[in-house]
Amino acid sequence: MSFTLQLFQFFVSGLTTGSTYALIAIGFSIIHNATGIVNFAQGEFVMLGGMFMVTFHSVLKVPLVGAFFLAVFCVAIIGVLLERGPIRHARSKEILVLVMITVGASIIIKGLSMIFWGKNPMTLPPFSGETPLLFMGAAVMPQSIWIFGITIFVVTALHYFFQRTVTGKAMRAVAASRRSAALTGIPVDRMIFLSFTLSGALGAVAGIILTPITTTSYDVGAMLALKGFSAAILGGYGSMPGAVVGGLLLGVLESLGAGLISSEYKDALAFLILLVVLFLRPSGILGRGRLRRV
Amino acid sequence: MGKRNRIYLLIYAQIVFDIPLLLRNNYHLMVLNVAALNIIVVIGLNLLMGYAGQISLGHAAFFGLGAYLSAVLTTTYGFPVWPALILAFVVTGAVAYAIGIPTLKLEGHYLVMATLGFNVIVYIVMIQLDAVTGGPSGFAGIPHLRMGGFVFNSERKIYYLFWAISILVLLLSLNLITSRVGRAMAALSHNEIAAKCAGVDTEKYKLNIFVISAILASLAGSLYAHYITFISPGTFSFFYSLQVVTMVLVGGMGSLWGSIFGTVLLTLLPELLHAVKDYNVLIQGVILTGVLVFFPEGLFPGILEAWRKRRVAAQQETAPTAKAP
Numbered sequence: 196m197s198f199t200l201q202l203f204q205f206f207v208s209g210l211t212t213g214s215t216y217a218l219i220a221i222g223f224s225i226i227h228n229a230t231g232i233v234n235f236a237q238g239e240f241v242m243l244g245g246m247f248m249v250t251f252h253s254v255l256k257v258p259l260v261g262a263f264f265l266a267v268f269c270v271a272i273i274g275v276l277l278e279r280g281p282i283r284h285a286r287s288k289e290i291l292v293l294v295m296i297t298v299g300a301s302i303i304i305k306g307l308s309m310i311f312w313g314k315n316p317m318t319l320p321p322f323s324g325e326t327p328l329l330f331m332g333a334a335v336m337p338q339s340i341w342i343f344g345i346t347i348f349v350v351t352a353l354h355y356f357f358q359r360t361v362t363g364k365a366m367r368a369v370a371a372s373r374r375s376a377a378l379t380g381i382p383v384d385r386m387i388f389l390s391f392t393l394s395g396a397l398g399a400v401a402g403i404i405l406t407p408i409t410t411t412s413y414d415v416g417a418m419l420a421l422k423g424f425s426a427a428i429l430g431g432y433g434s435m436p437g438a439v440v441g442g443l444l445l446g447v448l449e450s451l452g453a454g455l456i457s458s459e460y461k462d463a464l465a466f467l468i469l470l471v472v473l474f475l476r477p478s479g480i481l482g483r484g485r486l487r488r489v
Numbered sequence: 490m491g492k493r494n495r496i497y498l499l500i501y502a503q504i505v506f507d508i509p510l511l512l513r514n515n516y517h518l519m520v521l522n523v524a525a526l527n528i529i530v531v532i533g534l535n536l537l538m539g540y541a542g543q544i545s546l547g548h549a550a551f552f553g554l555g556a557y558l559s560a561v562l563t564t565t566y567g568f569p570v571w572p573a574l575i576l577a578f579v580v581t582g583a584v585a586y587a588i589g590i591p592t593l594k595l596e597g598h599y600l601v602m603a604t605l606g607f608n609v610i611v612y613i614v615m616i617q618l619d620a621v622t623g624g625p626s627g628f629a630g631i632p633h634l635r636m637g638g639f640v641f642n643s644e645r646k647i648y649y650l651f652w653a654i655s656i657l658v659l660l661l662s663l664n665l666i667t668s669r670v671g672r673a674m675a676a677l678s679h680n681e682i683a684a685k686c687a688g689v690d691t692e693k694y695k696l697n698i699f700v701i702s703a704i705l706a707s708l709a710g711s712l713y714a715h716y717i718t719f720i721s722p723g724t725f726s727f728f729y730s731l732q733v734v735t736m737v738l739v740g741g742m743g744s745l746w747g748s749i750f751g752t753v754l755l756t757l758l759p760e761l762l763h764a765v766k767d768y769n770v771l772i773q774g775v776i777l778t779g780v781l782v783f784f785p786e787g788l789f790p791g792i793l794e795a796w797r798k799r800r801v802a803a804q805q806e807t808a809p810t811a812k813a814p
Contacts, residue, residue, distance in 0.1 A: 233602070281778050287785030291544060294601065295738065298546075299778030302731065306771025417727060421609065424602055463613040466606030473603055474591040 213446020741787020
């Protein structure tokens with residue numbers, strides 16, 4: 196295989212995982228914009244998406260599409276429970292405390308998943324066969340096409356939702372200023388509720404489409420959360436286009452790094468990138484530096 | 490350090506050094522030795538969390554750096570134990586300094602994520618760099634600590650050494666927080682902008698305290714390596730970082746005495762819950778979340794506060810009855 200073709204192959208597989216990073220990063224952004232907290236449990240949502248999908252599709256034999264929506268629904272509910280439970284009832288509303296509560300919640304989810312699903316990795320058959328398609332000489336798995344397609348669809352739908360619908364605009368208003376939004380009569384509470392629902396659902400989608408490629412187990416959440424967070428930082432924290440760019444870029448860099456330098460240090464590379472970005476350009480590629488008013 | 494703290498410290502030291510007289514079982518001593526090391530890490534972390542208002546989820550990495558640097562320097566390169574230990578914490582401190590510069594400048598919770606990312610990197614390097622670290626199977630044959638001809642090779646000897654060090658660390662930290670530096674840090678953790686306006690170089694303080702807490706973790710790590718004489722990457726994963734953060738939160742951010750309570754409680758707890766090992770992760774999560782939701786000030790200060798309220802209420806109850814006849 197020629198070198199350029201090899202590069203192209205890495206590029207495609209990088210875009211595949213990068214797409215799921217983008218979805219996780221968007222989940223981070225949505226909750227961050229609504230509440231100002233970093234939701235650490237975002238990675239657990241991804242893990243749960245995969246786990247529920249395996250349960251519904253492979254164990255309970257629910258057809259693919261039905262299982263997909265059931266799994267997304269279940270994880271969205273868990274997102275809601277996180278908000279309605281510990282986040283809402285926290286005695287202290289300090290951001291740092293709330294962030295650590297999501298860390299605690301992620302450990303609880305991980306612990307429960309270990310008890311329910313056991314410690315063995317679970318896998319899911321690809322949505323449509325395993326015969327690779329040839330695209331410009333590179334072999335592309337059909338599952339990759341699914342991942343691209345679903346990611347593009349989700350991102351477009353979200354874009355439409357945030358730009359065109361009243362609810363989406365209300366959510367953006369809350370992100371811009373919670374107080375002003377409340378003053379104009381936007382039910383801030385409901386928007387926060389919605390942001391957790393959306394993030395749960397997005398995490399689930401990422402987990403479901405990724406599982407046929409990488410398999411899943413109870414302990415993958417933290418790593419995925421970190422990757423998604425790195426992607427969000429890389430692109431500019433809180434920005435949707437930034438999340439997409441950051442996710443894809445991180446996926447590609449990681450894949451190139453694994454292919455060309457060393458696959459053992461693949462996971463370390465993502466964090467090296469995170470640290471370098473924090474060092475050089477903390478507002479990310481598409482983020483704008485923010486002035487803080489005192 | 491106030492008079493009250495000095496008295497507490499004396500009582501505390503007395504209790505600590507009496508305990509081994511009551512314990513016959515080496516296993517119990519071992520658990521307490523680990524607790525002493527955890528106390529060193531947790532006190533350092535509490536200085537960072539309670540006095541610089543920053544959370545690190547990467548202290549397992551500093552703990553691990555101390556352990557591996559000490560282990561490699563003594564075992565592979567034949568360094569004497571104490572110089573190796575000091576070199577290990579100098580290097581760890583320098584690493585913390587390098588990470589702290591970019592991340593502590595930022596507002597928000599970047600340090601949480603950056604330290605967590607750092608923890609993952611260090612963990613991966615420990616596993617992958619097996620020519621140096623022994624890889625996933627670990628690093629064995631680390632020499633015991635020694636002073637002159639005296640070798641610290643029994644649980645009992647180690648107990649006195651580790652607890653003496655942990656009390657020294659506590660004493661220095663109590664001194665630090667009641668000094669001018671400590672008051673500046675308290676101001677900083679309360680309101681960074683106000684502290685800045687009052688002339689506190691907040692960035693410098695945050696960075697210094699971060700480095701100090703990393704050095705303490707490294708010290709504990711080195712001691713751990715020379716105590717157990719075998720280390721493997723599993724000990725230094727993200728989960729340990731989370732455990733020490735939980736210990737600080739249970740004891741209460743900013744309360745050093747609370748940290749001791751939190752650390753001892755949470756070090757003993759898994760030993761008591763040995764039968765339900767599979768539920769360990771879940772229990773850890775429930776404790777962390779529960780404490781944060783219901784006792785954001787910490788379980789230990791929460792209990793103290795409840796006790797004080799009851800006492801006040803009891804006094805008020807008795808007062809009118811005394812007047813009645």
